[in-house]
Amino acid sequence: MCGPGSFTGLRVGLAAVKALAEILHKPIAAVSLLEAVARSRTGQGRVFSVLDAGRGEVYVGDYELGPPSRMNSERLLTREELLAESRDRVVVTPDANVAEAVRAAGLRVEPVDHPRSEVIARLGWERIQRGETLRPEELEANYIRRSDAEIFSRPKP
Secondary structure, three states, X not given: OOEOOOHHHHHHHHHHHHHHHXXXXXXXXXXXXXXXXXXXXXXXXXXXXXXXXXXXXXXXXXXXXXXXXXXXXXXXEEHHHHHHHOOOOEEEEOOHHHHHXXXXXXXXXXXXXXXXXXXXXXXXXXXXXXXXXXXXXXXOOOOOOOOHHHHHOXXXX
């Protein structure tokens, strides 16, 4: 999984994956957690996969579930922006508080379980079979949100 998620968790996890891939001479298949959430849904069509990002914000993946499935975008929105932009989408989320907010706004929500490792592994295997792999030096974290250091740092005079 390449993100989104906590900065430290992603750094540690990706460092381990890169090291193993380098040592074992294996390719890497990067999988977004937002894609795993979207693909946890049964059915096809356009969906917003949503994860609580804290601070009144959510990570949102805009996906077209196919075949073939494709990502339109992944971004950070406020909860208000999510509600405004998801009027014609099904919101897929494992987060109960997000699901309740979407439901309370009268919008369509489909609660799913948080993706387990076998779901992420299956998506990674599909990528490997299609040849969509990376070398360790190409793998980057998908943070979506800037770090606290970037957000709260003071500009130098």
